[in-house]
Amino acid sequence: MSAQPTTREHAALPLAQWPARDQQAWDAANRRPDFLEPGGHAAMWRPAMQRNAMGAYGRWLAWLLDQGIALADEAPMTRITPERFREYVAFLRAGRAPCTVVGYLSWFCMLCKAMFPNDDWRWLQQAHNNLKREARPTRDKRSRLVPAQELLQFGHELMEQAGGVLDEPSVTTTQPRQRVAAARDFRDGLMIALLALRPLRVTNFLGIAIGRHLRRSGDRVTLNFAGDETKTKRPIETPWPAELIPNLDRYLEHVRPILMAAKVSVDPARPPRPAGAILWVGQGGTPLTPGGLSKALQRHTTRRFGHYVNAHLFRDCLATTVSNEDPDHVRMAQHMLHHTKLGTTERSYILTDSRLALRRHHDLMAKLRRAARQRLRARAETTP
Template sequence: MKPITLSDLARRYGYFLDFLDRSGLLDRRGAAAGNVTPENVAGYLTKLQKRVSSVTVYGSIYKLRRASQLLDPRRDFRWLTEIEKDLAMVMRPRSKADRFVLTEVLVEHGLTLMAEADHSTNCSDLARARQFRNGLMVATLALHPIRLKNFASLEIGRNFVNIEGQWWIILGASETKENRPDERRLDDMLAPSLEKYLSKYRDVLAQKSESNALWLSSADGQPMTYSAVADAIKKTTLTAIGVGVSSHMFRTAAASSAAVHAGQSPYLASALLHHRDPRVTEEHYNRASSLSAAEALRTVLQGYTKAER
């Protein structure tokens, strides 16, 4: 497993142990995964269902089961698998409809934010640098929708490199979820903005930091964390567009925009998202069919209205 997966499983298992500890149920001398009993899980499940969404409840139990099996592969956790299946049947994912925008909207607003920051005269240099950085993040992720863990960890000279005057995102197989390399040349549309960020605004953000990270915090000049990048992107899109678009929704936007504007290239969306199986793209990301249907209906209604007039 990749370190980020192991860390996530450890954190989720830790939440379970913390619940038991605060409830006076934790057996500190028990065997590995010995605290994972039907009684303890039932109490944990009751607490989760009162506090978090059905999707988070399912994810918590799913990851508790995976962690438990890793800790003690000889124990029988089929009872926990059954609970997990029941939760999967009743979970209700939050609708993406209120957070869905197309890629061109994200790119346009990213470019607009950078232009506004570049011409602003009523805010500090640090504030301008922060806005320019955020605009560049939005536009870059929209055009190159890699996974957030890779986007947040871009480092100049390592996986973000200049080759013969062109900037490239170069991810090794060990860095991607699919365990295969992913190489993307930065779109020409972003080249001038990137050069301005690197030559001017990044230095303002860096302060005294000597980090090679592409995205630097405006607070201390240190590399932005995964959470900080996610938060900045969501807050920036909320301010600029009126919709807080999560980094994951950038991938939905890319797949749907590819289908809407390049329907003749059926595998474009899969390539953009680095998926081996196009069905994964269709199932989880593509909202183009509903958009196309809505557009067709609008055209029909417009024609009918004109005929009535």
């Protein structure tokens, strides 16, 4: 029997501490295909998918350890029983939002089926489906939508205010903390403005690397992602908004270096990861994380709009704004969100204002009635 780990720094048990049979199953799931044999079920997953799935399974193993289960004494498949799964779901539900619980279990189910493809997981999949139906949000997203043009304007205002602070000589020389705070606000304003016009998915947005994804050719700046870097597996090439190029230049030349050079306390046991060419950086020069992006957006948007506009909601805001303001060109929203099908955009992102649609319908009917009356008058005038 292998020794059980006694202490853990994270909620999820890291791969190196998984029991040997679990590690072997994970290796088999990641086996690359060749001309003789098919690959493992997880072999073609993107790195982010693999990390999420490993985290979900590691969280399950950590919970089993906390229950006093000797992991090495049980085969991986026999550990996963309906009774334990029920208790595990109850544990996850304590202090977590329903959608968070369902997210954890989605990755857990995926990994179970990938690591142990010959086992019958129908009961687990059905349990997950039931939980997913229960967790469907009842709150209407319409109340949280903000027109894309208002988000863009807000981003410009943040950059203008922060730029004014950075331009003050006294801030540069005697107030380093205020200078760093202004640099952070300028970065946040640029992110909000860019998300309002180019609402990329969070993974791509935070992964933008200068020279690799962010490219400049003369006066033109573009964002480029290869197919294996996107959710839809299709490459993305989109121009950086022309109105934000001066702001980008200032961020790269002045603001980003301030954040890179800012002093932060560092845990020697966990040294920070250098940003390298990553566009969005935090204080101290580390890459901005999803948590950092969420905190920045929550701080600014809650103060301005009275509620939190998260990064993914920017996609809904843009699609709905296009649908409301220019319904004849709704397909444009599909291309701006980089969906393969218009139905995805319409089903999941467009929340058209019914009052606006009704007003447009009334305007159209009034126009048709006026045209009909004009035809009747013209006919009456020409009839002898």
